Amino acid sequence: MIRRISDKYLVVDPKIGGKRISSMAFSPSSGSNGGMSVDLQKLIEGAGIDARTFVTTPVWIGSVRLKVGDLRKEKLKVGFEPTKANQFHGEVWGNFTMEKKERLKELSEWFVPIEDVSIV
């Protein structure tokens, strides 16, 4: 599962001496059924499309990858929610406390790295 990371989510942290990803990058949309948008890598590649190319088109954006199993261990639900713009779109639902968001960051690994930026 891939989560795109816009440069708008980057913050400077003197404790690491550089930039890292804000907790907002792992926040859901508002609303009663709001979830966190993701791209489902298995579906993308199943359609014969290179996943890295897909998540960096039409605008180049960095991204991280998370395992669905790790999300479920964190009591989060993952579902397939295609949109008009993205047939491989999924969402993650659950209780996104600060502790949970920090945990998601720890579980993430770069998929399309942003140069000189740390995840945690």
Add this chain to the structure above:
Amino acid sequence: MRLTEIDYGSSINSLNANIYQFSGSRERILLTEPVQVWHGEAVGQLEKLVHLQPGWDGYQAEPVSFTNATFALRMLESICGDDAPIPQIVPGVSGDLQIEWHTLQGDIELHVKAPNDVRAWHSQFTDGTKAEEIDLTFDFIEIAAWVKKVTESAIAITTATA
């Protein structure tokens, strides 16, 4: 910096005003408002965020709403002293935003979901104050104390190393 010219003898309301008195046929006192560096920076950041293009996150994110940006600035004005560190402001996907301070003393994050609907969090501070996460509506006295804590510590470090 703005200048306010008043006649001698009028009451002075600004607690931190710099006061200059000029003698002459009519004595005048000029009040200069203290420079709040963080304020100009925050306004600049908010201006950019309310003008983000839809889909800025690669999905379906909206720009920060003007209502939330205005509320965020008013909240900052109520909780930040003149010497507060410059906050970093990060957009959410639904018109919301998050105000963040990351310092050597600790981290503060204020998620403005809507006016008077703020989730506030701070990490453990270096003075041992444990991390906490609270929901706020109208009363921001508690987070003003958090900001003061990181401000005073930052000033102490700057003074010590000067």
